[in-house]
Amino acid sequence: xxxxxxxxxxxxxxxxxxxxxxxxxxxxxxxxxxxxxxxxxxxxxxxxxxxxxxxxxxxxxxxxxxxxxxxxxxxxxxxxxxxxxxxxxxxxxxxxxxxxxxxxxxxxxxxxxxxxxxxxxxxxxxxxxxxxxxxxxxxxxxxxxxxxxxxxxxxxxxxxxxxxxxxxxxxxxxxxxxxxxxxxxxxxxxxxxxxxxxxxxxxxxxxxxxxxxxxxxxxxxxxxxx
Amino acid sequence: xxxxxxxxxxxxxxxxxxxxxxxxxxxxxxxxxxxxxxxxxxxxxxxxxxxxxxxxxxxxxxxxxxxxxxxxxxxxxxxxxxxxxxxxxxxxxxxxxxxxxxxxxxxxxxxxxxxxxxxxxxxxxxxxxxxxxxxxxxxxxxxxxxxxxxxxxxxxxxxxxxxxxxxxxxxxxxxxxxxxxxxxxxxxxxxxxxxxxxxxxxxxxxxxxxxxxxxxxxxxxxxxxxxxxxxxxxxxxxxxxxxxxxxxxxxxxxxxxxxxxxxxxxxxxxxxxxxxxxxxxxxxxxxxxxxxxxx
Numbered sequence: 001x002x003x004x005x006x007x008x009x010x011x012x013x014x015x016x017x018x019x020x021x022x023x024x025x026x027x028x029x030x031x032x033x034x035x036x037x038x039x040x041x042x043x044x045x046x047x048x049x050x051x052x053x054x055x056x057x058x059x060x061x062x063x064x065x066x067x068x069x070x071x072x073x074x075x076x077x078x079x080x081x082x083x084x085x086x087x088x089x090x091x092x093x094x095x096x097x098x099x100x101x102x103x104x105x106x107x108x109x110x111x112x113x114x115x116x117x118x119x120x121x122x123x124x125x126x127x128x129x130x131x132x133x134x135x136x137x138x139x140x141x142x143x144x145x146x147x148x149x150x151x152x153x154x155x156x157x158x159x160x161x162x163x164x165x166x167x168x169x170x171x172x173x174x175x176x177x178x179x180x181x182x183x184x185x186x187x188x189x190x191x192x193x194x195x196x197x198x199x200x201x202x203x204x205x206x207x208x209x210x211x212x213x214x215x216x217x218x219x220x221x222x223x224x225x226x
Numbered sequence: 227x228x229x230x231x232x233x234x235x236x237x238x239x240x241x242x243x244x245x246x247x248x249x250x251x252x253x254x255x256x257x258x259x260x261x262x263x264x265x266x267x268x269x270x271x272x273x274x275x276x277x278x279x280x281x282x283x284x285x286x287x288x289x290x291x292x293x294x295x296x297x298x299x300x301x302x303x304x305x306x307x308x309x310x311x312x313x314x315x316x317x318x319x320x321x322x323x324x325x326x327x328x329x330x331x332x333x334x335x336x337x338x339x340x341x342x343x344x345x346x347x348x349x350x351x352x353x354x355x356x357x358x359x360x361x362x363x364x365x366x367x368x369x370x371x372x373x374x375x376x377x378x379x380x381x382x383x384x385x386x387x388x389x390x391x392x393x394x395x396x397x398x399x400x401x402x403x404x405x406x407x408x409x410x411x412x413x414x415x416x417x418x419x420x421x422x423x424x425x426x427x428x429x430x431x432x433x434x435x436x437x438x439x440x441x442x443x444x445x446x447x448x449x450x451x452x453x454x455x456x457x458x459x460x461x462x463x464x465x466x467x468x469x470x471x472x473x474x475x476x477x478x479x480x481x482x483x484x485x486x487x488x489x490x491x492x493x494x495x496x497x498x499x500x501x502x503x504x505x506x507x508x509x510x511x512x513x514x515x516x517x518x519x520x521x
Contacts (some may be wrong), residue, residue, distance in 0.1 A: 050434070072436075079434035085324065089429055107433035108230050 001027045001158065001189045002048060007057030007186040008212075009043055017215040021057070025191065027157075030184045032200050033193040034054045034224055035210035041177055041193035044210070046161050047190075049081045050074045062157065079107055082188075084152030084180075085164035087145040090135040090150075094121070100150045107154065121149040125179060141172035145179065159183055161192045165199065173199060197224040230439075237443035242450060245419045249451060252415035256455025256504060257462070259408040260497045264463040266397040266488055267493050268484070273393060275484045277386040286352040286360065291374040299348065302372055306350060320346045333357050346372065360457045363382040405504060412508025416448055427517075437517055452505020456498035464494065485492040488497050 009018040018040045025031055033041045046052040047059045050066050056092040061068045061104030064156050066077055090099050100121055103116045121127045125145040135143055144164060151159055161180060166171035177192070184190040194200060200207060200223060208215060242249050243362050289304070296319075301317050316325075324344040350373075354363050360378050368376045420427070441480070446495075474483050484490075 051432075075431070075434045075435075075436045075439075078432060083432060089425070089432070090425055091429060102429070103433035105233050106231075106430055106439055108435055109438075156436075 001025055001029070001062060002191070003058070003060040004044070004047070005058040005060070007047065007059060009040075009052065009053045009054050017213050018047075020056070021090075021213075021215055022210060023215060023218070025189060028184065028187055029206060030181065031189045031192070031206045031208060032203070032222075033191060033210060034200055035216075037195075038212075039210040040213045041210055042162055045083075045162050045191065045193060048084055048160060049078055049160075069136050075106075076179055079154055080110065080156045080158065082154065082156040083146050084144070084151050084159065084161035084164045086166040088099040088135070088147040090143060090146055092135050095134055096127060096138070096146045096149075098199075099135070099146055100153050103150050103153050105125040107158050117153050118149075121153040123132070124182070125149045126150070139172075140168050141175060144168065144176050148176070148179060148183070150186070156188070158189045159191070161190070163193055163195065165194060165196050172196065177203065231441075234446050238450060241443060241447050242373040242421045243425060245415075245422060248415050248418050249447075252412055252451045253458065254453045254502050255411045256452060256516050257458040259404045259465055260459035260501050261454055261502075262404055263401050263492060263500065264459060264497050266401060267496070268399060268463075268467060271389070271392055271484050271489065271493070273386075275482055277419025278326070286350075286354065286364055286367060286376055286378045287432075288350040288352060288370075288373045289347040290350070290372050290374045291347040294348065294371065294372065298372075300418055302370070303350065304366060306352065306370070309363055311354050311356075311359040311363050312352055313355050316351040318349045318351065319350050320344055323347075323349060335457060350474050375400040388497035405500070409508050409511075412448060412451060412505055413512045415451065416444055417510040417516065420444055420513050424516075430472060434445055437470075441513045442509065445509045448505040448507075448509025448512075449502055450505070451509075452501040452503065453498065453503070460494045460497055463497070 002021040002023070004021045007018055007021040008016065010016040014226065016077070021040075033044065035041055043052055047054055048061055048066070050069060054067050056068070058065045061077065062080065064077070069077060086110050090096075091102065095103070097118055100118045101114050104117055104121050109117075119128065122131055125144065127145045127149060129145075129185075130138060130142060133142075138146065147163075148161075151161075158181070164176055164180065168176060173196060177196075180192060181203075182188055204221045204223070207217065207224070209217035210217075227495070238510065290302075294302075299317055303317050306312065307315050315513040321344065327346065350361065350367075354360055364376045364378055367373055427440055471483055471485055474481055
C-alpha cells in the first residue's frame with residue numbers, strides 16, 4: 001500500500017529532515033510512527049499526501065510514485081488519503097455536518113449521497129448528535145472526532161493521523177485511538193504519528209521509531225521504547 | 227454539477243458578505259470606471275451624430291453670374307442632376323434670392339436706395355448623398371461653362387472628422403487605462419478575500435479539491451462585483467443621460483443628440499458585460515496567483 005524507497009528530504013536552508021528512509025506498510029496495517037519532536041514524523045506524512053516532495057527517493061502510494069505525480073493529479077491522490085490533524089483544522093464558521101460534507105462537496109458528489117455518507121461517518125465516530133454544532137461549541141475530543149469523520153467520509157483506503165491525541169487528555173486520547181483502530185478494522189491502512197508512550201505501549205502494534213530523520217527501529221508488536 | 231453550482235454560489239455570497247466593505251469599494255470603483263466609459267461612448271456617438279447631421283446639411287452652392295432664361299436654368303438643372311451622387315437640386319433665381327434677402331434684411335437697410343441693381347447670382351443648391359463625395363461632385367459641377375463658382379464647406383467637415391478621430395483615439399486610450407485600473411482594484415479586492423480564506427482553501431486542497439474547484443467561488447464573487455458595478459453605472463448613466471437629453475432638447479433644440487433606444491441599450495449592455503468581464507478576469511488572476519504561489 002505504502003512504500004518509501006531511499007527517501008531523503010532536506011529544506012533549502014540545508015536542514016536534513018529525512019535521511020534515506022526505507023519503509024513498507026502493507027494493506028490494512030496499523031502502524032505507530034514514534035520519535036521526538038523534529039524527528040521527521042510530520043514530514044514523512046506530508047510526503048504521502050504530497051504536501052511535500054522528497055529531495056530524492058520514491059514515495060509509492062497504491063502503486064503510484066507520488067513524488068513524480070503531476071500536480072493536476074494531486075487532488076485525486078488526496079481523495080484516497082484521509083488526514084487527521086493535531087489541531088483538527090475544522091472550518092470555524094461551519095457546523096460539524098458542513099465540515100464533514102466539505103470533503104465530499106469538493107469531489108462533486110450529489111447532495112443525497114453527501115447527506116447519506118456524512119451521516120454514516122458521523123455515526124461511526126459517535127457525533128451524530130452534534131451534527132449541527134459549530135467547532136467552538138465542541139470539546140477537544142469531539143473536534144477530533146469531527147476531523148476523523150471528515151477524513152473517512154470518502155472511504156479512503158489510507159488514513160494518516162498526525163499527533164491525533166496531542167491536544168487531548170488521556171481518557172479522550174484512548175477513545176480516539178480506539179476509534180482509529182475501529183476504522184482500521186474496516187479495511188483501512190492507518191498510520192499514526194504520536195508521542196503518547198502509554199498508548200503505544202498498551203496497543204502493542206507495529207512501531208516505527210524515527211530519530212533525527214532516520215528510522216532507528218521497526219518492530220512488530222512493539223512499544224514506545226526498546 | 228448542479229449541486230456544485232449551488233455550493234459555489236453559496237461560497238461566493240458568504241465571502242462577499244464577509245468582506246462587505248472591500249466589496250463595496252470594488253463595486254464603487256467598477257461603477258465609476260464604467261460610468262466614465264459610458265460617458266465617453268455617448269460622447270463619441272453624439273459627436274458622430276452631430277457631425278453627420280452637419281454634413282448632411284452641407285450643400286454645394288453653384289453660382290451662375292449671367293442672365294440665363296428659366297429654360298436654360300431648367301436644362302442645366304436636369305444635366306446637373308445626372309452627376310452621380312447628386313440627390314436633389316434646388317434652383318433659386320437671382321430675383322428670388324434678392325427678394326429673400328430683402329425680406330430678411332430690408333427692414334434694417336434701405337436697400338433700394340443703396341443698390342440700383344440686383345448683385346446676387348443665380349444659385350443651384352445641390353444636395354449630395356454623402357459628405358465625402360462633396361469635392362468630387364463640386365469639381366464636376368464647376369466643369370460646366372455656365373457655372374462661375376462652386377462653394378461648399380468641406381474644410382469644416384474635415385475638421386469635425388479629425389476632431390472625432392482624436393476623441394475616439396484619446397477616449398480609447400483612456401478607457402484602456404481605466405479598465406486596467408479597475409482590473410487592478412478587482413484583483414486586490416479578491417486577493418483580500420482569498421487571503422481571508424486561506425485556511426478554507428488549504429483544507430479544500432487537503433481533502434482533494436481541484437484548483438478549478440477552489441477558484442470557482444472567487445470567480446463568481448468577481449462576476450458578482452462586476453455585474454453589480456455594471457448595473458449601478460448603467461442606472462446612473464441612464465438617469466444622467468435622460469436628464470441631459472431633456473435639458474438639451476429644450477435649451478438647444480438644434481443640437482441633434484442621439485436618443486435611439488436600441489443604440490443606448492447596446493451601450494448599456496456593453497457596460498454591464500464589460501464590468502462582468504473585468505470582475506471575472508480580476509478574480510481569476512488574483513486567485514490563480516495565490517494558488518500558484520502556494521504548494
